[in-house]
Amino acid sequence: MNDKGRSIQKLAMGGVLLFMALLNITFHERAIAQKTDGEVPADWMAEIEKIFIRSEDCKQCHDRHYEEWKGMREQTPDLKSFGRVDAALLHGTSFESPVFRTVLGVWMQTNPTMQERQRCLSCHAPAVTVFPQHVEKISAQVLSGKPQIEGIGCAACHLINAVETTPLPPPTYKVQPGEMLYGPYADPEENLVHPATQLPLFRGANFCTSCHFDKVKDVTQKDLPGEILQGTICQDCHMEPSTGSSTSKRGAMTRAIGRHWFRGVVIPGTLLKNRNLQAEWMPRIEIDATKSGAGVEGTVLVKVGSLPHSFPDGDPVLKQFLLAITVKDAQGNVLSEETKRFGLPYDKILRGPIPDPFVKGGNTRRVPFSQALKDGGAPATIEVVLSYALIPEPDAELKAKYLATLSTEQERATAKKVIEEYIQPRMLTYRAKSL
Known part of the structure; x- marks a missing residue:
């Protein structure tokens, strides 16, 4: 090929690359400017989405992970329904879930400060750590039931480039705004869409516990302590291991990848196939009780093994635990009973330090x-039942105030159902002892 031909070839190649780059920029700007429902977002939303790229953009190449994150790949009844009482809410539905809308709506009736609202949203919408000025607008979208801003999307996790190395109030992650996306691969492929780099943090428990901070004893450590789970991290169970390509575009090229649906302990096989894990996970009750005159007194001990995981569900703030203590006679008649509740009421949530959950x-x-x-x-036996509920029960006045903010009877019926189902106690363990 002569010099003129080579020059033409170089110009052609340069033109192709320039066209692809412009196409990508145009596509991204169009995606920011127009939602899937055709509505043009407000300026503040576009400002956020220039940094926190919408997951629909990522879907163009990462369709497998997008479908897992959104709950589209396994269309089973449990994934189709929002607000599952077994706490298997998907990250990809965090803002759309009527559970989050209801709990946020009730909590807002306690008049939290703007700083407290930001603290609440910092794990549900990491964008507020970069754009604290938009906390009120994001909250309003969630409460409307039709949020357009994403909560926990692709960029929310893949813009994280560090966590605190000393125990501090949660969350402990640090977002690095910019074009660089972080992940676990040592050799991310070059592309015209975004730069990528490996970050060992993505293979550490401390990445997850920057928000799920009640799950481990020390949120600064990348490894889980204890012999049973030695060498295991959160991602090994909650991002089911698979093989393939993270872009779903690479044909035969495969490597270890993790599924992006982040399911919880609703997969019973995790417990059933490992009896040691099952024994360590579940709390156990011991009762030290004596008769004392016309009563019974003593101490209930609730023991949780060395497994650094609090059960149940991924929420570190709302959970309620109930310890029901009942004394009966030889015929099974109840002589006395009381229920002790452990957990924060709505007006105490995020006001001050977050206490450890009762079961840890x-x-x-x-x-x-x-x-x-x-x-x-004549007391003969004492029975103790440990139960949990996923959210606090609002008092009648607080509940009425929230329901009054909803515009339709259908919305009020949905909110009532969520509250009713999620405040129900569910038994964890039981113990009886003869006196």
């Missing part, structure tokens, strides 16, 4: 009790 790996809770018996009763 490696801890023993000692709960003293003293009960007076019915006249003439």
Whole structure:
């Protein structure tokens, strides 16, 4: 080929590359400027989405992970329904879920400050750490039931480039705004869409616990402590291992990848196939009780093994635990009973330090009790039931205030159903002892 031919070839190649780059820029700007429903977003939304790229953009290449994140790949009834009581909410539906809308709506009736609202949204919408000025607008979208801003999208995780190395109030992640996206691969492919680089943090438990901070004893460590889970991290169970290509465009090229649906313990096989894990996971009750005059007194011990995982569900703030203590006579008649509740009410949530949950790996809770018996009763047995609920029960006034903010009877019926289902106690463990 002569010099003139080579020059023409170089110009042609340069033109192709320039065209592809312009096409990508045009596509991205169009994606920012117009939502899937055809509505043009407000300026503040476009400002956010220039950094926190919408996951629909990522879908163009990463369609497999997008479908997992959104719950589209496994269209089973449990994934189709929002607000599952077993706490298997998908990250990709975090803002659309009527559960989050209802809980946020009730909590907002307690008049949290703007800083407290930002603290709440910082894990549900990491964009607020970069754009704190838009907290109120994002909250309003969630409460409307038709959010356009994404909550936990692709960029929300893949813009994280560090976590705190000393225990600080959560969340502990750090977002790096920019074009660079971070991930676990040592050799990310070059492309015209975005630069990428490897970050070992993505293979550490401390990445997940920057928001799910109640799950481990030390949120600064990348490895889970204890012999049972030695060498295991959160991602090994909650991002089911598979093989393939993260872009779904590479044909035969395969390597280890993790699924992006982040499912919880609703997969019973995780417990059933490992009895040691099952034994360590579940709390156990011991009862130290004595008769004392016309009553019974003593201590209930709730023991959780060394597994650094609090059960149940991924929420570190809302969970409620109930310890029901009942004294019966030899015929099974109830002589006395009481229920002790552990967990924050709505007006205490995110006001000050977040306490450890009642059930936390490696801890023993000692709960003293003293009960007076019915006249003439002869105590024979004491029974203790440990249960949990996923959200606090709002008092009647607080519930009424939130329901009054909803515009239709259908919305109010949905909110009532969410509250009713999620405040229901579900048994964790039981113990009885003869007196």
